[in-house]
Amino acid sequence: MASSGTYLNITLPDVGTTVGPTWATELNEAWQSLDSHDHSSGKGKQIPSSGIGINANLSFRTSGDTATSYSPTNMLTANFFNNATALSGTDYINSAFSGGTTGELYYINSNGDQCQITNGTSVNVTGQDSLSYGVSLISTASSLAFADNFSLYLINSSTAVAITLPLLSSGTDGRFFIIKDYYGSASTANITINVSGTDDKIGKASSTSTSHVISSDEGSVVLVGYKSTNRWVIV
Numbered sequence: 001m002a003s004s005g006t007y008l009n010i011t012l013p014d015v016g017t018t019v020g021p022t023w024a025t026e027l028n029e030a031w032q033s034l035d036s037h038d039h040s041s042g043k044g045k046q047i048p049s050s051g052i053g054i055n056a057n058l059s060f061r062t063s064g065d066t067a068t069s070y071s072p073t074n075m076l077t078a079n080f081f082n083n084a085t086a087l088s089g090t091d092y093i094n095s096a097f098s099g100g101t102t103g104e105l106y107y108i109n110s111n112g113d114q115c116q117i118t119n120g121t122s123v124n125v126t127g128q129d130s131l132s133y134g135v136s137l138i139s140t141a142s143s144l145a146f147a148d149n150f151s152l153y154l155i156n157s158s159t160a161v162a163i164t165l166p167l168l169s170s171g172t173d174g175r176f177f178i179i180k181d182y183y184g185s186a187s188t189a190n191i192t193i194n195v196s197g198t199d200d201k202i203g204k205a206s207s208t209s210t211s212h213v214i215s216s217d218e219g220s221v222v223l224v225g226y227k228s229t230n231r232w233v234i235v
Contacts, residue, residue: 007045009033018180057210088114138163143196146171155214160189165223165232167196173227176235182218187217195232202232 010030013023037044055069061069086099092110099106104124105117116124133151143164144153163179181191191214195202202212202223212234214221222235 009042015035049192065089068094086114086116088112137182144177146175151176152178152180153181155186155191156182158183158185158189161191163191163193165193165195165200165202168200168225168227168230168232169197171225171227173225176222176224178220181212181214181216186214186219190215191219191224193221199230200232201230205229205235207231 010033011026012030013026018026028080033043039045039047044205058213059073061067080096081218082100082103082104083097083099084101086104086106087095087097087108089108093112094108094110096105096107098104100116102120105175107115107117109115118124134149136148136150137152137154137156138161139155139157141162141164142153143166145166153163165177179191183189193202193212193214195210200210201207201208212221212223212232223232224235225231226233
């Protein structure tokens, strides 16, 4: 009786028993199975991790005109080798890694810019401390944006200035802007803060105002976006 393989589901001829041309057919089919085996189910024994030695970058993207990228799934953890010197530059774009003497988490964006994400037991906020605000000096009419790196806007002008807030629907709840008369002449050179669009309002829940005016010398206002109500709340 012909014998069967364990992992490739092939039938092998029995020596001294299987006669031609059956033995030749079985050998040909066995070789064809070997030629097409890829270690998936029914096509060879799965390779254990102890049998894999990664000695080059491993791509999760198929080749060809219809290339598709894939994700590793069901991982217990992602364990990084720690680079004593943090990686940098375009060779490592769009990459996360562990680096430095304490193994902090870093990310390098598509421009090759390095960003340190952790600092010991905390999220790294160096240069962006919650108690520190980016400051912008303004002397002419300006439009603010959610993507600005500023929270404190100092109006330095002896003439009236108009400031336009970003459209609330384009941002997120909680973004705030502090606007202050830095020149000290708002009583005669009013600072007018306007909303964008027709839906946004400034003030309390029932307010229909679309603007706010700073009219006292060295006056200021803190405006916090409340997106779900299309409202800039005055704090």
